[in-house]
Amino acid sequence: MEPAYCDVRALTEQLAAPLSAEDQTVQSMPDTSPTKWHRAHTTWFFETFVLGADHVPYDPSFAFLFNSYYEAVGPRHARPERGVITRPGVAEVTAYREHVDAAVRSLLDGELSPRTCELLELGLHHEQQHQELIVMDIQHVLSRNPRQPAYGPLPWKPRMPVALDGWIDHPGGVVAIGHDGRGFCYDNERPRHDVLLRPFQVARSLVTCGEWQAFIDDGGYRRSELWMSDGWHSVQALGWEAPEYWSRADDWQRFGLAGSGPVEPADPVLHVSWYEADAFARWRDARLPTEAEWEAVAPPVDVGDDGGWYGTAWQWTASPYTAYPGFRPAPGAVGEYNGKFMVNQQALRGGSLATPRGHTRRTYRNFFPPASRWMFAGVRLASD
């Protein structure tokens, strides 16, 4: 089974290792969750969906504390209140992880039903998704500290994109998008289906911080004509003047996993909302690619990443996150994984520097509300 259970579980612990118990307990806004919660919730997922009814729960209170949003599994603790939970502590969560790991490993020693195999694989991809959430969320936590502490290097090597000029032209026509059934995918990537595209082009590179500074200098955040109405409301209500984590001293500074430092003009811009991405594209007399356009031109994951397709910034698309024609949620409670979120969110494609290796696919559909900025999201332009 790919990826391997022990490797995925160990990587989560590696991500948490630089963090103190205090670091792991804080929730800096309702959208983020404490590291400790992620470590416990991913464990609860295996305990609930893989070990199942035959397993005696490690602690009966954990189902309430660590169920995220599965209505079919029962009531749960309020999401914005996750940061007030000091007990169980970090050591108890570690013991919970070890307990469930031992039970899953002994399950792996026996014969697994096809359904258990499916749920185990889903649990591994779920944990990889939470590994990125751990990185996003702790960056947000640390950014709120006036000392601007660094998280430090990630356990995997960042893939720095190469600046490439120009556009990839596509002639349009009927293209098939969606997962072809070889290997794992989430239910939201199916069914594969045909889409009719007009001729279009997509930029070879991501939008850079230097280009974003030009947008700021040209009054991008003060010109209502560039913005969707809801986006303009966000600019005013939230006081946006630059991407999340940017601040202005004499020059622009940005906060990141390595702490605070100058904005580097050649770096791809990160931490912009869909509203900002859309306004920037309009300012450039361009637009965002649709999901189908992105998928039609994106290179395969394993042929290099000079253009920053999978290892730098999730790329906002023009497409609302909705069901593909003929979509059916996965059976059982895990059918709540993707399908019920298919409203009021925009789709993002690719992957980011915080996405664990092996978790990216050309057909992968990420999604966030259009005002969200704490993800590692950037911009790839398209044009007619």
Ligand SMILES: [Fe+2]
């Ligand atoms: Fe989850």
